[in-house]
Amino acid sequence: MARLRSALPRRVAELVSDFEDHLRDERDLSPNTVRAYLGDVVSLLAFLHDIPEDVDLDTVSEAAGEGTAIEDRFDDLDVGVLRAWLARQHEQGRSRTTLARRAASARTFTAWVSRRGLLPSDPGARLSSPRPHRTLPGVLRRDEVDNLMxxxxxxxxQGDPLALRDHALIELLYATGVRISELCGLDIDDVEFERRMVRVLGKGRKERMVPFGLPAERSLRSWLGQGRPHLVTRDSGSALFLGARGGRVDPRTVRRVVHHAVAAVPGAGDVGPHGLRHSAATHMLDGGADLRSVQELLGHATLATTQLYTHVTVERLKAIHDQTHPRAR
Incomplete structure (x- = not known):
């Protein structure tokens, strides 16, 4: 993205910077979300200006010195360009989910520039995109979770600090169903052992309290008492989980830990942190939890999202049918 952004005409590049400030300062979006928006918008603007993804910046600089720099075509941005850009993405094999996300990014950008009066109308308002396929992550059976734990x-x-950390984060991921980013952002003070609750900062900087059980409490106490002190450094701050060098643990490490641990469970599929989140939600529903309670625990803004993340097992459906249908027996 940085190379393409550098190749854009100066006015367009400055506009991208202003849009970045808008996303970060006015909309208060997370760094990852801002990065995703910018990547899509830069791709769109590079397409508009016929800048190849493997652009040679030295060639662009030489052309600028000869007075033949890339022409500013921003005023030509219309719905036809948006559709052609998405068509190119489709030809390159982008998934429906990616196309839908990029269309949403483009609409956000064009709405912003039109509000600033930089375009006569908002071309994104006329843009439609395919609905993304919502695929569910893999789920562990309850016996597989027991074997994993x-x-x-x-x-x-064995008392190894990293092993204590790994066990604690796996227990907490399953116990609470938190997102991997939420787990990595936890501080020690976010854990309330007296009530067995953890304070989570979710999407949109929305805070929620999520309960956890006795097994997670035990593993957390062991990590904090016997593991974390061996890894803590001046860079650790108040982070609950630490990496091998003492800094706050990063999502890549957590994914590796979970995939490695699940791989040791006989018969289990390849499940990562999000799979543990989905497993927790599914098992709560199977245990009788109502959908709205699960929605609150997972931190979903709408019930529809929770319905996509959770599913009712065939066994539960059969049991309900046997118990309630007058002709089941």
């Missing part, structure tokens, strides 16, 4: 606890029994 037993194996994880067995490794932690």
């Amino acid at each position: 037993r194996a994880s606890a067995s490794g932690a029994e």
Whole structure:
């Protein structure tokens, strides 16, 4: 993205910078969300200006010195360009989910520039995009979760600081169903052992309290008492989970830990942190939790999102049918 952004005409590049400020300062979006928006918008603007993805910046600089720099075509941005850009993405094999996200980014950008009076109308308002396929992540069975926790606890029994950390974060991920970014952002003070609750800062900087059980409490106490002190450095701050070098643990490390731990469970599919989140939600529903309670625990803005993340197992449907249908027996 940086190379394409540098190749844009000066006025357009400055506009991208202003849009970045808008997303970060006015809309208060997370760094990852801002990065995704900018990547899509830069791709669109590069397409508008016929800048190839593998652009040679030295060639662009030489052309600028000869007075043949890339012409500013921003005023030509219309719905036809938007559709052609998405068509190019489709030809390159982008998924429906990616196309839908990029269309949404483009609409956000064109709405912003039109409000500033930089375009006579908002071309994004006329843009439609395919609905993304909503695929569910893999789910562990309850017995597979039990095997996962037993194996994880067995490794932690040796007292290795990283093994204690890994067991604690796996327990907490499943116990609470928090997102991986929420887990990595936790501080020690966010954990209330007396009530067995953890304060989570979710999407949109919305705060919620999520309960956890006794197994997670035990693993957290072991990590904080016997593991974390061996990894803490001046860079650790108040982070609940630390990396091997003492800094706050990063999502890549958490993904690696979970995938590695699940791979040791016989018969289990390849499940990552999001799979543990989905497993927790599914098992709560199977246990009788209502959908709105699960929605609050997961931090979803709408119930529709929770319905996509959770599903009712065939066994539960059969049990309900047997118990309630007058002709089931």
